[in-house]
Amino acid sequence: MCLSVPMQVEAWVGDGEIAWVVRGERREQANMLLVGAQPVGTWVLVALGFAKEVLDEEGLALTEEALAALAATLDGDYHPDAWFRDLPSARDAA
Secondary structure (H helix, E strand, C coil): CCCCEEEEEEEEECCCCEEEEEECCEEEEEECCCCCCCCCCCEEEEECCEEEEEECHHHHHHHHHHHHHHHHHHCCCCCHHHCCCCCCCHHHHC
């Protein structure tokens, strides 16, 4: 399984196909071929060294919420009613 992580474009390397991207203390290079050249400051989803999608503010917020829910679950502190409020619950569908 591959997990895409939001990272922010920090700077460009050379010809514009590779960018430095950051998330907290993590800094790496990402191939931007799939999303094209993006301005510094743009948030993109990165997986396996490739930027796969450009994130707007709403997409970034939803992705960060999903990552927080994953972290809470791994810590044994997951509360279903506290996460993914944008999704209908099974009890709402009944």
